[in-house]
Amino acid sequence: MKKAVILLSGGLDSTTTLAIAKHQGFECYALNFDYGQRHRAELDAAKRIAGQLDAREYRIIKFDLSSIGGSALTDESIEVPDQPTEGIPVTYVPARNTIFLSIALAWAEVLQATDIFIGVNAVDYSGYPDCRPEYIKAYENLANLATKAGVEGQRFHIQTPLMDLNKAQIIQLGIKHGIDYAQTVSCYAADKEGRACGVCDACRFRAAGFNEAAIEDPTRYI
Amino acid sequence: MKKAVILLSGGLDSTTTLAIAKHQGFECYALNFDYGQRHRAELDAAKRIAGQLDAREYRIIKFDLSSIGGSALTDESIEVPDQPTEGIPVTYVPARNTIFLSIALAWAEVLQATDIFIGVNAVDYSGYPDCRPEYIKAYENLANLATKAGVEGQRFHIQTPLMDLNKAQIIQLGIKHGIDYAQTVSCYAADKEGRACGVCDACRFRAAGFNEAAIEDPTRYI
Numbered sequence: 315m316k317k318a319v320i321l322l323s324g325g326l327d328s329t330t331t332l333a334i335a336k337h338q339g340f341e342c343y344a345l346n347f348d349y350g351q352r353h354r355a356e357l358d359a360a361k362r363i364a365g366q367l368d369a370r371e372y373r374i375i376k377f378d379l380s381s382i383g384g385s386a387l388t389d390e391s392i393e394v395p396d397q398p399t400e401g402i403p404v405t406y407v408p409a410r411n412t413i414f415l416s417i418a419l420a421w422a423e424v425l426q427a428t429d430i431f432i433g434v435n436a437v438d439y440s441g442y443p444d445c446r447p448e449y450i451k452a453y454e455n456l457a458n459l460a461t462k463a464g465v466e467g468q469r470f471h472i473q474t475p476l477m478d479l480n481k482a483q484i485i486q487l488g489i490k491h492g493i494d495y496a497q498t499v500s501c502y503a504a505d506k507e508g509r510a511c512g513v514c515d516a517c518r519f520r521a522a523g524f525n526e527a528a529i530e531d532p533t534r535y536i
Numbered sequence: 537m538k539k540a541v542i543l544l545s546g547g548l549d550s551t552t553t554l555a556i557a558k559h560q561g562f563e564c565y566a567l568n569f570d571y572g573q574r575h576r577a578e579l580d581a582a583k584r585i586a587g588q589l590d591a592r593e594y595r596i597i598k599f600d601l602s603s604i605g606g607s608a609l610t611d612e613s614i615e616v617p618d619q620p621t622e623g624i625p626v627t628y629v630p631a632r633n634t635i636f637l638s639i640a641l642a643w644a645e646v647l648q649a650t651d652i653f654i655g656v657n658a659v660d661y662s663g664y665p666d667c668r669p670e671y672i673k674a675y676e677n678l679a680n681l682a683t684k685a686g687v688e689g690q691r692f693h694i695q696t697p698l699m700d701l702n703k704a705q706i707i708q709l710g711i712k713h714g715i716d717y718a719q720t721v722s723c724y725a726a727d728k729e730g731r732a733c734g735v736c737d738a739c740r741f742r743a744a745g746f747n748e749a750a751i752e753d754p755t756r757y758i
Binding site for chain 2: 373375376377378379381382383384402406407408409410411412413416417419420421423424443444446448449452453455456457459460461462464465
Protein backbone atom coordinates (compact mmCIF):
# COMPACT_ATOMS: atom_id res chain seq x y z
CA MET A 315 0.00 0.00 0.00
CA LYS A 316 1.43 3.37 -1.01
CA LYS A 317 1.92 5.80 1.85
CA ALA A 318 1.07 9.49 1.82
CA VAL A 319 1.45 12.33 4.29
CA ILE A 320 -1.70 14.47 4.48
CA LEU A 321 -1.70 17.95 5.97
CA LEU A 322 -4.81 17.85 8.16
CA SER A 323 -5.87 21.00 9.97
CA GLY A 324 -9.39 19.82 10.70
CA GLY A 325 -11.04 22.27 8.32
CA LEU A 326 -13.33 21.56 5.38
CA ASP A 327 -10.59 21.50 2.73
CA SER A 328 -8.01 19.34 4.48
CA THR A 329 -10.68 16.87 5.61
CA THR A 330 -11.90 16.50 2.02
CA THR A 331 -8.28 16.05 0.92
CA LEU A 332 -7.76 13.23 3.41
CA ALA A 333 -10.92 11.51 2.16
CA ILE A 334 -9.68 11.79 -1.43
CA ALA A 335 -6.24 10.38 -0.58
CA LYS A 336 -7.88 7.48 1.22
CA HIS A 337 -10.21 6.89 -1.73
CA GLN A 338 -7.16 6.82 -4.05
CA GLY A 339 -5.83 3.91 -2.01
CA PHE A 340 -3.12 5.63 0.02
CA GLU A 341 -2.22 4.62 3.55
CA CYS A 342 -2.65 8.02 5.15
CA TYR A 343 -0.34 9.64 7.71
CA ALA A 344 -2.11 12.77 8.92
CA LEU A 345 0.03 15.67 10.09
CA ASN A 346 -1.10 18.71 12.01
CA PHE A 347 0.65 21.62 13.70
CA ASP A 348 0.22 23.31 17.01
CA TYR A 349 1.86 26.57 15.97
CA GLY A 350 0.35 28.96 18.44
CA GLN A 351 -2.75 29.54 16.34
CA ARG A 352 -5.70 31.44 17.73
CA HIS A 353 -8.25 28.87 16.53
CA ARG A 354 -7.10 25.91 18.57
CA ALA A 355 -10.40 24.06 18.26
CA GLU A 356 -9.14 22.82 14.90
CA LEU A 357 -6.64 20.60 16.73
CA ASP A 358 -9.43 18.64 18.43
CA ALA A 359 -11.39 18.47 15.18
CA ALA A 360 -8.41 17.12 13.23
CA LYS A 361 -7.72 14.37 15.73
CA ARG A 362 -11.35 13.25 15.65
CA ILE A 363 -11.44 13.32 11.85
CA ALA A 364 -8.17 11.37 11.49
CA GLY A 365 -9.78 8.63 13.57
CA GLN A 366 -13.07 8.67 11.66
CA LEU A 367 -11.28 8.48 8.29
CA ASP A 368 -8.94 5.70 9.43
CA ALA A 369 -5.65 7.57 9.10
CA ARG A 370 -2.83 5.12 9.87
CA GLU A 371 -1.34 7.72 12.19
CA TYR A 372 -2.14 11.25 13.35
CA ARG A 373 0.71 13.39 14.52
CA ILE A 374 0.96 16.94 15.84
CA ILE A 375 4.24 18.84 15.61
CA LYS A 376 4.41 21.75 18.00
CA PHE A 377 6.32 24.96 17.37
CA ASP A 378 5.60 28.51 18.28
CA LEU A 379 4.93 30.90 15.42
CA SER A 380 3.30 33.36 17.81
CA SER A 381 6.83 34.40 18.84
CA ILE A 382 7.29 35.47 15.20
CA GLY A 383 3.77 36.87 14.79
CA GLY A 384 2.86 39.00 11.80
CA SER A 385 -0.62 37.54 11.36
CA ALA A 386 -4.06 37.83 12.91
CA LEU A 387 -3.90 34.06 13.45
CA THR A 388 -0.70 34.14 15.51
CA ASP A 389 -0.70 37.59 17.08
CA GLU A 390 -3.49 38.31 19.56
CA SER A 391 -3.09 42.06 18.99
CA ILE A 392 -4.18 41.79 15.33
CA GLU A 393 -7.92 41.16 15.01
CA VAL A 394 -9.48 38.68 12.59
CA PRO A 395 -11.46 40.86 10.14
CA ASP A 396 -15.24 40.41 10.15
CA GLN A 397 -15.57 41.83 6.64
CA PRO A 398 -13.80 41.26 3.32
CA THR A 399 -10.61 43.31 2.93
CA GLU A 400 -8.51 44.43 -0.04
CA GLY A 401 -5.55 42.31 -1.15
CA ILE A 402 -3.95 39.51 0.87
CA PRO A 403 -5.72 39.62 4.25
CA VAL A 404 -4.07 39.95 7.68
CA THR A 405 -4.93 36.31 8.36
CA TYR A 406 -2.03 35.41 6.05
CA VAL A 407 0.63 33.68 8.18
CA PRO A 408 4.15 34.34 6.84
CA ALA A 409 5.60 31.22 5.20
CA ARG A 410 3.06 28.94 6.88
CA ASN A 411 2.51 26.44 4.09
CA THR A 412 6.27 26.40 3.41
CA ILE A 413 6.95 25.44 7.02
CA PHE A 414 4.11 22.89 7.03
CA LEU A 415 5.24 21.27 3.76
CA SER A 416 8.85 21.15 4.97
CA ILE A 417 7.97 19.18 8.08
CA ALA A 418 5.67 16.99 5.97
CA LEU A 419 8.60 16.41 3.61
CA ALA A 420 10.81 15.31 6.52
CA TRP A 421 8.19 12.84 7.70
CA ALA A 422 7.51 11.61 4.15
CA GLU A 423 11.20 10.93 3.60
CA VAL A 424 11.45 8.93 6.84
CA LEU A 425 8.26 6.99 6.00
CA GLN A 426 9.47 6.41 2.41
CA ALA A 427 6.29 8.07 1.19
CA THR A 428 6.50 9.96 -2.07
CA ASP A 429 3.16 11.76 -1.92
CA ILE A 430 2.22 14.74 0.21
CA PHE A 431 -1.38 15.96 0.06
CA ILE A 432 -2.31 19.56 0.85
CA GLY A 433 -5.82 20.99 0.59
CA VAL A 434 -4.96 24.31 -1.02
CA ASN A 435 -7.22 25.76 -3.65
CA ALA A 436 -6.94 28.82 -5.83
CA VAL A 437 -10.62 29.43 -6.65
CA ASP A 438 -12.64 30.28 -3.51
CA TYR A 439 -9.67 31.37 -1.40
CA SER A 440 -8.22 34.38 0.37
CA GLY A 441 -5.42 35.08 -2.11
CA TYR A 442 -2.69 33.58 0.07
CA PRO A 443 0.41 33.30 -2.14
CA ASP A 444 1.28 29.85 -0.82
CA CYS A 445 -1.95 28.36 -2.17
CA ARG A 446 -1.20 29.01 -5.86
CA PRO A 447 -0.25 26.34 -8.41
CA GLU A 448 3.07 28.07 -9.25
CA TYR A 449 4.03 27.94 -5.59
CA ILE A 450 3.20 24.23 -5.34
CA LYS A 451 5.18 23.49 -8.48
CA ALA A 452 8.20 25.33 -7.07
CA TYR A 453 7.86 23.42 -3.81
CA GLU A 454 7.79 20.07 -5.59
CA ASN A 455 10.95 21.03 -7.47
CA LEU A 456 12.59 22.03 -4.18
CA ALA A 457 11.56 18.80 -2.43
CA ASN A 458 13.37 16.72 -5.01
CA LEU A 459 16.56 18.79 -4.66
CA ALA A 460 16.41 19.01 -0.86
CA THR A 461 16.33 15.36 0.07
CA LYS A 462 18.49 12.26 0.06
CA ALA A 463 15.54 10.40 -1.43
CA GLY A 464 15.32 12.97 -4.23
CA VAL A 465 19.05 12.73 -4.98
CA GLU A 466 18.69 8.95 -5.09
CA GLY A 467 16.04 9.23 -7.77
CA GLN A 468 12.78 9.11 -5.85
CA ARG A 469 10.24 11.73 -7.00
CA PHE A 470 8.12 13.54 -4.46
CA HIS A 471 4.68 14.68 -5.55
CA ILE A 472 2.79 17.49 -3.87
CA GLN A 473 -0.82 16.50 -4.47
CA THR A 474 -3.41 19.28 -4.54
CA PRO A 475 -6.69 17.60 -5.49
CA LEU A 476 -8.77 20.71 -4.61
CA MET A 477 -6.67 23.24 -6.52
CA ASP A 478 -9.16 23.91 -9.33
CA LEU A 479 -12.44 23.28 -7.51
CA ASN A 480 -14.72 25.92 -6.09
CA LYS A 481 -16.02 25.54 -2.54
CA ALA A 482 -19.36 24.08 -3.66
CA GLN A 483 -17.58 21.43 -5.74
CA ILE A 484 -15.29 20.57 -2.82
CA ILE A 485 -18.30 20.10 -0.55
CA GLN A 486 -20.12 17.96 -3.12
CA LEU A 487 -17.05 15.77 -3.53
CA GLY A 488 -16.68 15.41 0.24
CA ILE A 489 -20.34 14.48 0.69
CA LYS A 490 -19.85 11.79 -1.97
CA HIS A 491 -17.00 10.44 0.15
CA GLY A 492 -19.23 10.40 3.23
CA ILE A 493 -17.74 13.32 5.12
CA ASP A 494 -19.75 14.75 8.00
CA TYR A 495 -18.82 18.43 7.72
CA ALA A 496 -20.33 19.18 11.12
CA GLN A 497 -17.12 17.64 12.49
CA THR A 498 -14.86 20.11 10.68
CA VAL A 499 -13.77 23.54 11.93
CA SER A 500 -12.79 26.17 9.34
CA CYS A 501 -13.35 29.35 11.35
CA TYR A 502 -10.36 31.56 12.20
CA ALA A 503 -12.02 32.67 15.40
CA ALA A 504 -13.76 29.48 16.50
CA ASP A 505 -14.52 29.18 20.20
CA LYS A 506 -13.20 26.37 22.38
CA GLU A 507 -16.09 24.11 21.41
CA GLY A 508 -15.29 24.63 17.72
CA ARG A 509 -18.32 26.85 17.04
CA ALA A 510 -17.80 29.26 14.16
CA CYS A 511 -18.02 33.08 14.13
CA GLY A 512 -19.83 33.18 10.77
CA VAL A 513 -18.17 36.40 9.63
CA CYS A 514 -14.44 35.74 9.02
CA ASP A 515 -13.11 34.96 5.52
CA ALA A 516 -13.00 31.22 6.20
CA CYS A 517 -16.61 31.22 7.44
CA ARG A 518 -17.84 33.28 4.49
CA PHE A 519 -16.26 31.03 1.83
CA ARG A 520 -17.58 27.97 3.63
CA ALA A 521 -21.14 29.22 4.05
CA ALA A 522 -21.27 30.41 0.42
CA GLY A 523 -20.09 26.96 -0.67
CA PHE A 524 -22.89 25.16 1.14
CA ASN A 525 -25.35 27.68 -0.23
CA GLU A 526 -24.15 27.26 -3.82
CA ALA A 527 -24.07 23.47 -3.48
CA ALA A 528 -27.67 23.60 -2.16
CA ILE A 529 -26.62 21.51 0.83
CA GLU A 530 -27.77 22.43 4.31
CA ASP A 531 -24.87 24.06 6.21
CA PRO A 532 -24.16 21.81 9.22
CA THR A 533 -21.69 24.28 10.76
CA ARG A 534 -22.26 25.03 14.44
CA TYR A 535 -22.24 28.80 14.82
CA ILE A 536 -21.67 30.82 17.99
CA MET B 537 20.44 49.72 8.29
CA LYS B 538 19.46 46.66 6.24
CA LYS B 539 18.23 43.73 8.27
CA ALA B 540 19.18 40.10 7.74
CA VAL B 541 18.20 36.82 9.36
CA ILE B 542 21.23 34.60 10.01
CA LEU B 543 20.90 30.88 10.69
CA LEU B 544 23.25 30.45 13.65
CA SER B 545 23.84 26.95 15.00
CA GLY B 546 26.97 27.87 16.94
CA GLY B 547 29.32 25.90 14.68
CA LEU B 548 32.31 27.14 12.72
CA ASP B 549 30.45 27.81 9.47
CA SER B 550 27.42 29.65 10.82
CA THR B 551 29.58 31.75 13.14
CA THR B 552 31.75 32.81 10.22
CA THR B 553 28.59 33.58 8.24
CA LEU B 554 27.30 35.85 11.00
CA ALA B 555 30.64 37.70 11.08
CA ILE B 556 30.47 38.19 7.29
CA ALA B 557 26.89 39.50 7.41
CA LYS B 558 27.85 41.91 10.16
CA HIS B 559 30.92 43.04 8.18
CA GLN B 560 28.66 43.66 5.16
CA GLY B 561 26.72 46.12 7.30
CA PHE B 562 23.58 44.13 8.05
CA GLU B 563 21.67 44.42 11.29
CA CYS B 564 21.75 40.73 12.22
CA TYR B 565 18.86 38.69 13.61
CA ALA B 566 20.31 35.34 14.62
CA LEU B 567 18.01 32.32 14.51
CA ASN B 568 18.64 28.92 16.01
CA PHE B 569 16.57 25.79 16.50
CA ASP B 570 16.09 23.45 19.37
CA TYR B 571 14.92 20.53 17.25
CA GLY B 572 15.72 17.62 19.50
CA GLN B 573 19.32 17.38 18.31
CA ARG B 574 21.79 15.16 20.07
CA HIS B 575 24.49 17.86 20.22
CA ARG B 576 22.70 20.37 22.40
CA ALA B 577 25.90 22.12 23.44
CA GLU B 578 25.64 24.08 20.19
CA LEU B 579 22.64 25.94 21.63
CA ASP B 580 24.76 27.42 24.43
CA ALA B 581 27.57 28.19 21.99
CA ALA B 582 25.25 30.00 19.59
CA LYS B 583 23.78 32.18 22.30
CA ARG B 584 27.24 33.20 23.48
CA ILE B 585 28.41 33.92 19.92
CA ALA B 586 25.33 35.98 19.07
CA GLY B 587 26.18 38.18 22.04
CA GLN B 588 29.87 38.46 21.16
CA LEU B 589 29.13 39.38 17.56
CA ASP B 590 26.47 41.93 18.52
CA ALA B 591 23.48 40.28 16.88
CA ARG B 592 20.49 42.60 17.27
CA GLU B 593 18.47 39.62 18.50
CA TYR B 594 19.03 35.91 19.09
CA ARG B 595 16.02 33.67 18.93
CA ILE B 596 15.51 29.94 19.37
CA ILE B 597 12.51 28.22 17.83
CA LYS B 598 11.76 24.89 19.41
CA PHE B 599 10.19 21.94 17.61
CA ASP B 600 10.72 18.26 17.96
CA LEU B 601 12.25 16.49 14.96
CA SER B 602 13.20 13.53 17.16
CA SER B 603 9.57 12.42 16.91
CA ILE B 604 10.19 12.13 13.16
CA GLY B 605 13.73 10.74 13.49
CA GLY B 606 15.52 9.22 10.51
CA SER B 607 18.94 10.66 11.39
CA ALA B 608 21.78 9.94 13.78
CA LEU B 609 21.37 13.52 15.02
CA THR B 610 17.72 13.13 16.00
CA ASP B 611 17.36 9.41 16.76
CA GLU B 612 19.34 8.11 19.73
CA SER B 613 19.23 4.58 18.33
CA ILE B 614 21.32 5.57 15.26
CA GLU B 615 24.98 6.14 16.18
CA VAL B 616 27.09 9.01 14.85
CA PRO B 617 29.74 7.30 12.68
CA ASP B 618 33.34 7.64 13.86
CA GLN B 619 34.72 6.96 10.37
CA PRO B 620 33.94 8.26 6.88
CA THR B 621 31.06 6.42 5.19
CA GLU B 622 29.94 5.99 1.59
CA GLY B 623 27.37 8.39 0.11
CA ILE B 624 25.17 10.75 2.12
CA PRO B 625 25.90 9.92 5.79
CA VAL B 626 23.36 8.95 8.46
CA THR B 627 23.87 12.34 10.09
CA TYR B 628 21.74 13.78 7.27
CA VAL B 629 18.53 15.11 8.86
CA PRO B 630 15.57 14.86 6.46
CA ALA B 631 14.54 18.28 5.16
CA ARG B 632 16.44 20.09 7.92
CA ASN B 633 17.67 23.11 5.98
CA THR B 634 14.28 23.38 4.27
CA ILE B 635 12.57 23.61 7.66
CA PHE B 636 15.20 26.03 9.00
CA LEU B 637 15.00 28.30 5.95
CA SER B 638 11.19 28.28 6.07
CA ILE B 639 11.09 29.55 9.64
CA ALA B 640 13.83 32.05 8.77
CA LEU B 641 11.68 33.20 5.84
CA ALA B 642 8.71 33.74 8.16
CA TRP B 643 10.80 35.84 10.51
CA ALA B 644 12.43 37.75 7.65
CA GLU B 645 9.03 38.63 6.22
CA VAL B 646 7.80 39.94 9.58
CA LEU B 647 11.03 41.92 10.10
CA GLN B 648 10.87 43.24 6.53
CA ALA B 649 14.32 41.78 5.95
CA THR B 650 15.11 40.60 2.43
CA ASP B 651 18.32 38.70 3.17
CA ILE B 652 18.70 35.31 4.82
CA PHE B 653 22.23 34.06 5.47
CA ILE B 654 23.00 30.35 5.74
CA GLY B 655 26.48 28.89 6.20
CA VAL B 656 26.22 26.00 3.77
CA ASN B 657 29.17 25.05 1.65
CA ALA B 658 29.61 22.52 -1.10
CA VAL B 659 33.39 21.98 -0.94
CA ASP B 660 34.45 20.44 2.40
CA TYR B 661 31.06 19.03 3.33
CA SER B 662 29.24 15.77 3.94
CA GLY B 663 27.31 15.68 0.68
CA TYR B 664 24.03 16.78 2.23
CA PRO B 665 21.69 17.59 -0.67
CA ASP B 666 20.35 20.74 1.04
CA CYS B 667 23.79 22.38 0.99
CA ARG B 668 24.17 22.52 -2.80
CA PRO B 669 23.87 25.67 -4.92
CA GLU B 670 21.02 24.24 -7.01
CA TYR B 671 19.04 23.66 -3.83
CA ILE B 672 19.65 27.21 -2.59
CA LYS B 673 18.63 28.63 -5.95
CA ALA B 674 15.39 26.63 -5.86
CA TYR B 675 14.72 27.83 -2.33
CA GLU B 676 15.19 31.47 -3.29
CA ASN B 677 12.74 31.01 -6.15
CA LEU B 678 10.26 29.41 -3.74
CA ALA B 679 10.65 32.18 -1.14
CA ASN B 680 9.58 34.79 -3.65
CA LEU B 681 6.49 32.79 -4.67
CA ALA B 682 5.56 31.80 -1.10
CA THR B 683 5.25 35.17 0.53
CA LYS B 684 3.09 38.25 0.55
CA ALA B 685 6.29 40.32 0.37
CA GLY B 686 7.38 38.37 -2.71
CA VAL B 687 4.03 38.87 -4.43
CA GLU B 688 4.28 42.58 -3.64
CA GLY B 689 7.59 42.78 -5.47
CA GLN B 690 10.16 42.40 -2.71
CA ARG B 691 12.99 39.99 -3.62
CA PHE B 692 14.35 37.62 -0.98
CA HIS B 693 17.99 36.64 -1.25
CA ILE B 694 19.40 33.49 0.29
CA GLN B 695 23.00 34.48 0.95
CA THR B 696 25.59 31.69 1.07
CA PRO B 697 28.96 33.43 1.45
CA LEU B 698 30.77 30.15 2.24
CA MET B 699 29.39 28.12 -0.67
CA ASP B 700 32.58 27.95 -2.73
CA LEU B 701 35.20 28.12 0.04
CA ASN B 702 37.05 25.17 1.48
CA LYS B 703 37.27 24.77 5.25
CA ALA B 704 40.75 26.33 5.46
CA GLN B 705 39.56 29.41 3.55
CA ILE B 706 36.51 29.71 5.80
CA ILE B 707 38.72 29.62 8.88
CA GLN B 708 41.15 32.20 7.45
CA LEU B 709 38.24 34.49 6.63
CA GLY B 710 36.82 34.09 10.13
CA ILE B 711 40.16 34.81 11.79
CA LYS B 712 40.36 37.99 9.70
CA HIS B 713 36.97 38.96 11.15
CA GLY B 714 38.25 38.30 14.68
CA ILE B 715 36.36 35.09 15.43
CA ASP B 716 37.51 33.05 18.40
CA TYR B 717 36.80 29.54 17.11
CA ALA B 718 37.31 28.07 20.58
CA GLN B 719 33.79 29.38 21.26
CA THR B 720 32.22 27.42 18.41
CA VAL B 721 30.92 23.85 18.56
CA SER B 722 30.80 21.84 15.34
CA CYS B 723 30.87 18.29 16.72
CA TYR B 724 27.83 16.03 16.20
CA ALA B 725 28.54 14.24 19.46
CA ALA B 726 29.79 17.08 21.64
CA ASP B 727 29.45 16.59 25.38
CA LYS B 728 27.48 18.93 27.61
CA GLU B 729 30.45 21.26 27.98
CA GLY B 730 30.77 21.52 24.20
CA ARG B 731 33.92 19.42 23.98
CA ALA B 732 34.32 17.65 20.64
CA CYS B 733 34.66 13.93 19.90
CA GLY B 734 37.35 14.48 17.25
CA VAL B 735 36.18 11.59 15.06
CA CYS B 736 32.78 12.47 13.55
CA ASP B 737 32.47 13.99 10.06
CA ALA B 738 32.07 17.51 11.41
CA CYS B 739 35.17 17.18 13.60
CA ARG B 740 37.24 15.72 10.77
CA PHE B 741 36.42 18.50 8.30
CA ARG B 742 37.08 21.09 10.97
CA ALA B 743 40.42 19.68 12.14
CA ALA B 744 41.62 19.24 8.55
CA GLY B 745 40.68 22.86 7.88
CA PHE B 746 42.80 24.20 10.74
CA ASN B 747 45.62 21.93 9.65
CA GLU B 748 45.48 23.11 6.03
CA ALA B 749 45.19 26.74 7.10
CA ALA B 750 48.26 26.23 9.34
CA ILE B 751 46.33 27.70 12.27
CA GLU B 752 46.46 26.03 15.66
CA ASP B 753 43.20 24.15 16.30
CA PRO B 754 41.60 25.76 19.35
CA THR B 755 38.87 23.11 19.60
CA ARG B 756 38.36 21.62 23.04
CA TYR B 757 38.35 17.86 22.62
CA ILE B 758 36.97 15.25 25.02
